[in-house]
Amino acid sequence: MMSWLHQHASAGRLALRRLIRSPFANLLGVLVIAFALSLPAGLYRLINAADSLGHNALQGPRLTLFMAPDADGTAVRAVWDALAAHSEVLEFRYISNVDALAELKANPALADVVATLDRNPLPHTFIVRARDVSPAGLESLRNMVSGWNKVERVQMNGEWAKRLAALLEFSRHFTHGLATALAVALVFIVFNTVRQQVLSARDEIEVVHLIGATPRYIRRPFLYSGLLQGLMGSVLAFPLLQLGSHLFNREVEPLSTLFSLDFHLRPPTLDECLLLTLVALVLSWSAAFLSVSLTLKRLR
Amino acid sequence: MMALDAVVKRYPDGHEALRGITMDIEDGEMVFVTGRSGAGKSTLLRLMAGMERPTAGSLTINRQDISRLGRAALSRLRRNIGLVFQDHKLLFDRSVAENAALPLQIAGLYGNELQRRVTVALEKVGLAHQAKASPITLSGGELQRLCIARAIVNRPSLVIADEPTGHLDQGYASAILDIFKSFHRAGVTVIIATHDETTISALAGRIVHLEDGQLGGDSESDSAEYAT
Numbered sequence: 001m002m003s004w005l006h007q008h009a010s011a012g013r014l015a016l017r018r019l020i021r022s023p024f025a026n027l028l029g030v031l032v033i034a035f036a037l038s039l040p041a042g043l044y045r046l047i048n049a050a051d052s053l054g055h056n057a058l059q060g061p062r063l064t065l066f067m068a069p070d071a072d073g074t075a076v077r078a079v080w081d082a083l084a085a086h087s088e089v090l091e092f093r094y095i096s097n098v099d100a101l102a103e104l105k106a107n108p109a110l111a112d113v114v115a116t117l118d119r120n121p122l123p124h125t126f127i128v129r130a131r132d133v134s135p136a137g138l139e140s141l142r143n144m145v146s147g148w149n150k151v152e153r154v155q156m157n158g159e160w161a162k163r164l165a166a167l168l169e170f171s172r173h174f175t176h177g178l179a180t181a182l183a184v185a186l187v188f189i190v191f192n193t194v195r196q197q198v199l200s201a202r203d204e205i206e207v208v209h210l211i212g213a214t215p216r217y218i219r220r221p222f223l224y225s226g227l228l229q230g231l232m233g234s235v236l237a238f239p240l241l242q243l244g245s246h247l248f249n250r251e252v253e254p255l256s257t258l259f260s261l262d263f264h265l266r267p268p269t270l271d272e273c274l275l276l277t278l279v280a281l282v283l284s285w286s287a288a289f290l291s292v293s294l295t296l297k298r299l300r
Numbered sequence: 301m302m303a304l305d306a307v308v309k310r311y312p313d314g315h316e317a318l319r320g321i322t323m324d325i326e327d328g329e330m331v332f333v334t335g336r337s338g339a340g341k342s343t344l345l346r347l348m349a350g351m352e353r354p355t356a357g358s359l360t361i362n363r364q365d366i367s368r369l370g371r372a373a374l375s376r377l378r379r380n381i382g383l384v385f386q387d388h389k390l391l392f393d394r395s396v397a398e399n400a401a402l403p404l405q406i407a408g409l410y411g412n413e414l415q416r417r418v419t420v421a422l423e424k425v426g427l428a429h430q431a432k433a434s435p436i437t438l439s440g441g442e443l444q445r446l447c448i449a450r451a452i453v454n455r456p457s458l459v460i461a462d463e464p465t466g467h468l469d470q471g472y473a474s475a476i477l478d479i480f481k482s483f484h485r486a487g488v489t490v491i492i493a494t495h496d497e498t499t500i501s502a503l504a505g506r507i508v509h510l511e512d513g514q515l516g517g518d519s520e521s522d523s524a525e526y527a528t
Contacts, residue, residue: 003408010405207389210351211450212379213406214372 008220015224018197026229029189033233036186037280038240040179041272045241045265046248047171050164053263063142065126068152075150076124082148083128088141090129097122123152135165183283186233190226190287197225198295205299219292226288227281234280241268301327301458301489302348306357309343309513317343319513320357325491327457330484330505332521333493339510341493342462348491349460350378361458379407382451382488384461388443390435396446397422397431403454421453425479441472448479458489465499477502 465473509517
């Protein structure tokens with residue numbers, strides 16, 4: 001066991017030595033890996049923040065039912081009873097045309113205009129909160145209540161949230177594509193770096209092969225080299241993510257305050273950091289394995 | 301120790317380097333493989349060292365048929381064979397001691413035991429005082445002695461050397477041959493490929509002569525110096 005650990009430690013040291021041997025080229029590679037990891041990770045976090053914003057907005061989507069001008073108390077009562085009995089209605093509020101006009105009169109800016117009216121032009125109104133707040137659920141409820149007697153118009157006030165959801169869905173697909181492309185780039189970078197290392201260590205590989213090194217022993221330092229690149233790239237990706245979040249929050253804060261929105265990017269959690277590191281390690285190890293196997297096969 | 305039965309080695313370009321070699325080598329034997337350039341000496345040594353496999357026939361080393369061994373098993377078999385190359389095959393970015401330690405590291409040894417064995421091997425070839433030096437600073441003879449130290453550090457039962465005195469002057473060559481003589485006396489099987497008459501006359505042993513890839517002769521040589 002100790003011997004096995006010692007061999008792995010030696011392979012790790014050798015890999016580090018090979019990386020340090022050409023520091024500039026390898027640092028550039030690690031930087032590119034860090035960007036390749038932090039860019040999609042940052043985009044995912046941005047989308048999640050926007051998604052949460054849209055979700056919060058969707059918590060209170062409402063339908064506003066405007067009754068016809070000639071709707072009398074009986075018609076209003078019928079709608080009231082229908083809403084109270086409907087299983088898809090979570091709660092509703094009734095605003096009579098008298099109360100609505102009184103509200104307008106109470107507004108100093110509109111009081112003069114309202115005073116000139118010879119009759120009350122406002123309709124009786126119901127504000128309804130649905131049980132199912134999904135766009136499909138709201139649409140279904142709207143279609144139903146639209147057909148009720150003396151209901152002239154039904155307005156859904158969550159339209160913008162629906163559009164945001166569609167935009168986020170598109171962004172999510174776009175980020176998936178970008179993440180895949182950048183994962184391929186990461187694999188390519190590690191593949192190429194390891195290939196260069198194998199080629200420049202050709203003589204050493206020949207010697208250790210001749211004196212009894214197994215293929216696994218020969219591959220090991222190159223696999224560690226790939227892992228080290230992935231690890232360094234992911235470690236460097238965290239401050240990049242932090243910096244990106246900080247700059248974004250600084251720019252978006254005045255806008256959030258203006259619209260009373262809680263829209264900001266939070267620092268990455270430990271789980272997210274671990275996941276990012278794991279993804280980087282798996283990709284870089286796979287790239288190194290592929291590279292060293294193919295290059296050694298060619299050398300043989 | 302080793303048995304070759306109708307061994308043929310044919311390369312992808314069609315060149316047949318060995319054609320039906322049959323011979324046995326017993327434990328503790330000193331064997332010289334001789335012949336002109338291109339006779340197949342190096343090919344035969346590469347097969348005996350498990351670096352290549354025969355195209356036809358069988359070659360068994362310590363009762364293991366190398367044609368049936370996988371790549372990893374063949375590598376492990378090579379750990380028990382000390383190899384001395386004419387062109388040394390040393391790593392010039394490592395110290396003398398690090399070069400000598402390579403077979404032990406591959407075998408999984410480390411720490412004090414590794415240091416001790418490296419020191420013993422370097423002392424045997426007279427390089428202990430240069431353990432920390434770079435091989436770049438060594439002379440041709442010293443490089444060859446370092447190569448020998450690396451070959452014996454793992455205490456192999458078989459040492460194979462390809463033209464070990466090829467590029468050396470008489471003084472250095474004599475020192476190298478003395479080292480091989482001491483291995484043989486210690487019971488190690490030694491196989492040396494050479495076309496150098498001085499080497500053969502300096503040591504007593506069996507002479508296997510190759511001619512155009514075939515066994516051209518198999519005899520014993522005597523050396524008065526060796527007998528003493």
